[in-house]
Amino acid sequence: MTTQEALFKYTLRLGDNSIILAQRLCEWTSKGPFLEEDLALTNIALDIFGRGKSLLEYAARVENKGRNEDHLAFHRTDRQFTNNLICEQDNGDYAKSMIRQALIDCFDLMLYTELSKSKDETLVGIAAKSIKEITYHKRHSFSWVDRFGNGTEESHERAQKALNELWRFTGEFFEMEEADELLIKEGIAVDVKSFQAKWEEEIKALFLKANLTLPENVFMQTGGRKGIHTEHLAYLLAEMQALPRMYPDAKW
Amino acid sequence: MENKNFEDIFESKLAKNEMIEPKDWMPDNYRKHLLRQISQHAHSEIIGMLPEGNWISRAPSLRAKLVLLAKVQDEGGHGLYLYTAAESLGTSRDEMLNALHTSKAKYSSIFNYPTLSWADIGAVGWLVDGAAIMNQVMLQRTSYGPYARAMVRICKEESFHQRQGYEIMTHMAFGTPEQKEMAQDALNRWWFPTLMMFGPPDIESPNSENAMKWRIKRETNDQLRQRFVNQTVEQVEYLGLTVPDKNLKWNEAKKGYDFSEPDWAEFKNVIKGNGPCNKERLEARNKAHNDGEWVREAATVYGKKQMEEYAAA
Amino acid sequence: MSDSQGPLWEVFVQKKAGQPFVHCGNLHAYDKEMALQNARDLYTRRGEGMSLWVVPTSAIVASSPEDQGSFFEPSNDKVFRHPTFYPMPDVIKHM
Secondary structure, eight states: OOHHHHHHHHHHHHHHHHHHHHHHHGGGTTOSSSHHHHHHHHHHHHHHHHHHHHHHHHHHHHHTSSOOHHHHHHSOOGGGOOOOHHHHSOOOSHHHHHHHHHHHHHHHHHHHHHHTTOSOHHHHHHHHHHHHHHHHHHHHHHHHHHHHHTSOHHHHHHHHHHHHHHGGGSGGGGOOOHHHHHHHHTTOSOOGGGGHHHHHHHHHHHHHHTTOOOOOSOOOOOOGGGTOOOTHHHHHHHHHTHHHHHOTTOOO | OHHHHHHHHHHHHHHTTOOBOTTSOOOHHHHHHHHHHHHHHHHHHHHHHHHHHTTGGGOSSHHHHHHHHHHHHHHHHHHHHHHHHHHTTTOOHHHHHHHHHTTOSOOOGGGGSOOOSHHHHHHIIIIIHHHHHHHHHHHTTOSBHHHHHHHHHHHHHHHHHHHHHHHHHHHHHTSOHHHHHHHHHHHHHHHHHHHHTTOSOGGGOTTHHHHHHTTSOOSOHHHHHHHHHHHHHHHHHHHTOOOSOTTOEEETTTTEEEOOOOOHHHHHHIIIIISTTHHHHHHHHHHHHHHTHHHHHHHHHHHHHHHHHHHHO | OOSTTOOEEEEEEESSTTSOOEEEEEEEOSSHHHHHHHHHHHHOTTSOOSEEEEEEGGGOOOOOGGGHHHHHGGGGGOGGGSGGGSOOOTTOOOO
C-alpha cells in the first residue's frame, strides 16, 4: 500500500463516518421533540455534513481518478463504505440518538484534536474547524445525557436501554488497520489507542453523573472497516443515493 | 369613556405610522385578528418544513443537501420567531400548537400539496417562497411591533430561499430531457396553488378590510397576486418553460399580465381539509409532538430541579 | 408564560466586544444551559454575535405605557444635561 492509497482510505473513512451520521441526524429535522431542539440538532447535522463533504472532496483529490465528493457519496455500494457501525444505527428515540451522539462526540473531539497536529495540511485545516464544532456538539449531547439520566423515570429507562444497545459498537472506535499504521509512521494519521483510556474515563464520568450504568463484558461488534455493515446501511444508502443512481447523467 | 380615550390614542398611533406594542391598549378585534394571522403564519412555517423535509434524505448532491437542510431549518426558526410574537399577545405556544394539532387553527393551504420530485423542491423555493416573500416584505411595515420585527428578521434570512429554488430549476430546466420534463411538471402542479397563496379575490376576502384599516396588511390580495405574476413570467421564460395558463397575456393598458383565476372551489376544499396531504401533514406533526412528550417532561423535571438548587444556593 | 414547552427567555446578543448587549428575541428552554445553547442555535446562525445573555422573561421588570408621561417626560426639559446646551467660544475646537 502506498502512502497515497493509505491516505485515500483513511480520509474516505473519516468522510464516511461524517456523512452517514449526518444522514441519520437530518432524519430528525422537522420531527424534533420541540422546535428549539429541532433547530439545534439540524445545526449539528449541518456541521457534520459540511465536514463530511470536505473530507470526501479531499479523498477524491488524493485518489486523483476524476471522481468528486458526490461520486464517492452517491455511487458506492454499502460494501464500499467504511464508516463505523455506530454511525448507521437507526435513530430510535431521542435518548438513543443523544447517547449515540455523546459517544461519538467524545471520541471525535479527541480524534480531531490529535489530527490537528498531523503533517497533512489539508487534514489539519479540516480538523481545526471541526474541533470548534465538535466541542459544541459534545456540550449539547452531554447535557442531554445528563437531562435524561436525571430527568424522569421514563427518560432514565430509555437512556439506559439505548446505552445497553449501543455500547457494543464502541469497540470499533479504537480499531486500526494497515492504512492507519502506515500513516501514523508518516506523522499523518492519529494513533487512536493513545487516547482510548482518556475516552473511557470521560465517558465513565458522564454516565456516572447521569446515573446510568455502563454495560460490562460486552462482545464488541466489528466490520465497518471491511465494508461489512449492519442491515441498516443498505436501506440508508438506497434512499440517499436514489436520484443520482436513477439519473446517472444528470447534474443537479 | 376611558376606552374611548385609549381608542383615540390607538387610532392616532396608526395615523402617525407608529407601532403598537404588546403592553399598549388595543381593540379586542385587532388583537384577535393579529393572533389569528400571526399564529397561522407560524403554523405555515412549521407545516412548511414537512414537504421540503421530505427530500432532505434524498437530495441528489452533498451541496444540495446542505442548502436544503439550512433552508428547512430557517423555516423552523421563522415559525419560532412568529410564535414568540404571537405569545406577546397573551397566548402560549402550547395553546397555539394544540390548536394546530387538533385542526382548530389553519395554515397556508399550499403545504397540503405533495412534493413528488426533486424539481418540486425547486418549485417550492422559487414560487412558494417567492409568493411568501412578497407578503412578508409588506409585513415588515405592519402595525404590530413584535410582528414587524419578526418579519424584518425573516425577510433578511429568507432572501436566499427563493434563489436556491430557482437555482434548482435552472439545473433541471437546462439539464437532461428527463430533468426538464420534471421541471415543467413541477411548474404545472405548483403554478395555480401558488396563486392561491395570496388569498381569495378582494371582493370575497372577508378579513381584508379590517386588516387594511389597522395597517396589519398594506396591500390587497389581488394587488399582490398581480405583482407576483408580472415578476414571475419572465423567470419562467428564461428557463424555457411554459406557464400552464392559456389565458396568460400581456395587457399593455394595465401594464401587467391578464391571467386565469385559480380554481377557488379547490382552494376552499383544501382549506376544509380535503387537499391531497392535509391528513399526512397533521399526522406527521402530531406524531412528532407526541413522540417528543416524554422528552419535554424529562426536560421539565430536570429544569425544575436545577431552578430549585439555584434558589437554594 | 410557562407551559409544556418550558419557560420563556429573553435573548441579548453582543455583536462585537465592547458593544452593548442588544435584545434580539425570545425562546423557550427548560434550563439555563439549554437556554444558552438554543439562543446560540437560533439567533447566531449567521454570525450575528460573539457573546450572549439569556434571562428568564419572568425576571424582567418593565415600565408600562401609562408610565410614559410620569417616567420620561420630566427629562425632556432638562436640556442642560446635553453638551449642546453650552455655547463654546469658536476658538475652542476640542471639548
